[in-house]
Amino acid sequence: MGEAPAFLLDNLQEGDTSVFDLKSKGTQTATVIGSKIYVIGWASDEAATSGVRIFDKCTNQWVIPTVLGTKPKPFRGHLAVLLSGDRILVVKENSTFDDCIWFLEVNTQYIRQQQKNFETQVVAWSRGVIGDAEKPIVISGPSGVGKGTLINKLMKEFPAMFGFSVSHTTRAPREGEKNGVHYHFTERGVMEQDIKDGKFLEFASVHGNLYGTSIEAVDVVADAGKRCILDIDVQGARSVRDSCLEAIFIFVCPPSFEELEKRLRARGTETEEQIQKRLRNAKNELEKGRDSGLFDHMLVNDDFDSCYESLKKLSGLDGAINETPNHSSSEMGFVPLVDLASKSGEKILIKCKTGVQEKASQNMVVLDLSSIKGGAPARTRGLNMYHAEDSIPNGSTVDEKQS
Numbered sequence: 001m002g003e004a005p006a007f008l009l010d011n012l013q014e015g016d017t018s019v020f021d022l023k024s025k026g027t028q029t030a031t032v033i034g035s036k037i038y039v040i041g042w043a044s045d046e047a048a049t050s051g052v053r054i055f056d057k058c059t060n061q062w063v064i065p066t067v068l069g070t071k072p073k074p075f076r077g078h079l080a081v082l083l084s085g086d087r088i089l090v091v092k093e094n095s096t097f098d099d100c101i102w103f104l105e106v107n108t109q110y111i112r113q114q115q116k117n118f119e120t121q122v123v124a125w126s127r128g129v130i131g132d133a134e135k136p137i138v139i140s141g142p143s144g145v146g147k148g149t150l151i152n153k154l155m156k157e158f159p160a161m162f163g164f165s166v167s168h169t170t171r172a173p174r175e176g177e178k179n180g181v182h183y184h185f186t187e188r189g190v191m192e193q194d195i196k197d198g199k200f201l202e203f204a205s206v207h208g209n210l211y212g213t214s215i216e217a218v219d220v221v222a223d224a225g226k227r228c229i230l231d232i233d234v235q236g237a238r239s240v241r242d243s244c245l246e247a248i249f250i251f252v253c254p255p256s257f258e259e260l261e262k263r264l265r266a267r268g269t270e271t272e273e274q275i276q277k278r279l280r281n282a283k284n285e286l287e288k289g290r291d292s293g294l295f296d297h298m299l300v301n302d303d304f305d306s307c308y309e310s311l312k313k314l315s316g317l318d319g320a321i322n323e324t325p326n327h328s329s330s331e332m333g334f335v336p337l338v339d340l341a342s343k344s345g346e347k348i349l350i351k352c353k354t355g356v357q358e359k360a361s362q363n364m365v366v367l368d369l370s371s372i373k374g375g376a377p378a379r380t381r382g383l384n385m386y387h388a389e390d391s392i393p394n395g396s397t398v399d400e401k402q403s
């Protein structure tokens, strides 16, 4: 790859973002952070590339970074705005409303952690989501305690409200288990490679098999406007606690060890050897579950119906139940052709170059980043976006309103 175009080096200062055309089609942006220039975008013949490269002004070299997170499809034109030195906001031109906001993280805590694992420079994409989804629910407990039965009942009773995070596992399917529904049944080599590539939120070796929650598994549930339920072991729960995913943690205990053994045997899905292994692990899990301080709530699954009622209460389903999905996207539904009008603190005023409305202010949109949470490798949530005229009088700017 050649040297950076001279104007990049000569003209761009720390924090600058500029737009340029490297080839006749395909606009790219260059954002300067310290001694590095982050170039985002695809030229017309570069669709197969990741769309991110970095020019290091110290070494005068281009670096192709390792790109983590769910990547956007190659896009033409966009707006890039540097946010507090650790991520670049990208607003895609001519995009659908729910796909127009992206963040390229370049120096967040997640990136710094990943930098230790990879030998190249790391960046990560995170799609911006308008609004908040309710916190996911993590359910753990020993094998045979009744987690699956409780979750199935909840999902059956409230199908529009809850969605199951379908884990990956290297264990063989049981009779009646469907690939992609109960688990993504995966070869160990494939799963290990996906873990290396940063596709998993957490993973653990449980009863001799590998289990893991992919970032995608959680995101598809939240994108459908549903609350995500994860059935994972105690090690996985610990990893989720340490991740950027804010969740509620529930541990399910059996009324006694004997009853647990009885249920495991009565289920009839494991060999004697596997039952013994699960019972040995159960002792350890019960100790960790009770004493680690990891879990927000403990449920004893003695009488099934009363345990299920308690689970519903913990999930906010006591009293009047409104069985509607909590869709997070707004009703704006426009397709912006964007231009930056101004940036003020955590509010960004975006000018839509074309619009159906007559008044100029109706083509101005405010993107409010003051409540964002989450981030790469998953989605960035809590964005707020509204027509500027909904909040400011005609003719004034975001800056004026704030002062």
Ligand SMILES: Nc1nc2c(ncn2[C@@H]2O[C@H](COP(=O)(O)OP(=O)(O)O)[C@@H](O)[C@H]2O)c(=O)[nH]1
Binding pocket: 140, 141, 142, 143, 144, 148, 167, 168, 171, 202, 203, 204, 206, 207, 211, 212, 213, 231, 232, 233, 235, 236, 237
């Ligand atoms: N860490 C982690 N544990 C998982 C995941 N999926 C399932 N598990 C746990 O793996 C254990 C074994 O699951 P499974 O083989 O389905 O057996 P069962 O729990 O007896 O029905 C259970 O404790 C699950 O909670 C995952 O994605 N990550």
Ligand SMILES: Nc1ncnc2c1ncn2[C@@H]1O[C@H](COP(=O)(O)OP(=O)(O)O)[C@@H](O)[C@H]1O
Binding pocket: 141, 142, 143, 144, 145, 146, 147, 148, 149, 150, 263, 264, 266, 267, 301, 302, 303, 304, 305, 307
């Ligand atoms: N409260 C309960 N009382 C008696 N049996 C139960 C109860 N809860 C679940 N079971 C039964 O115990 C077995 C194990 O439950 P399951 O949901 O598969 O456990 P897990 O997913 O935690 O491994 C199943 O056969 C289920 O029908």
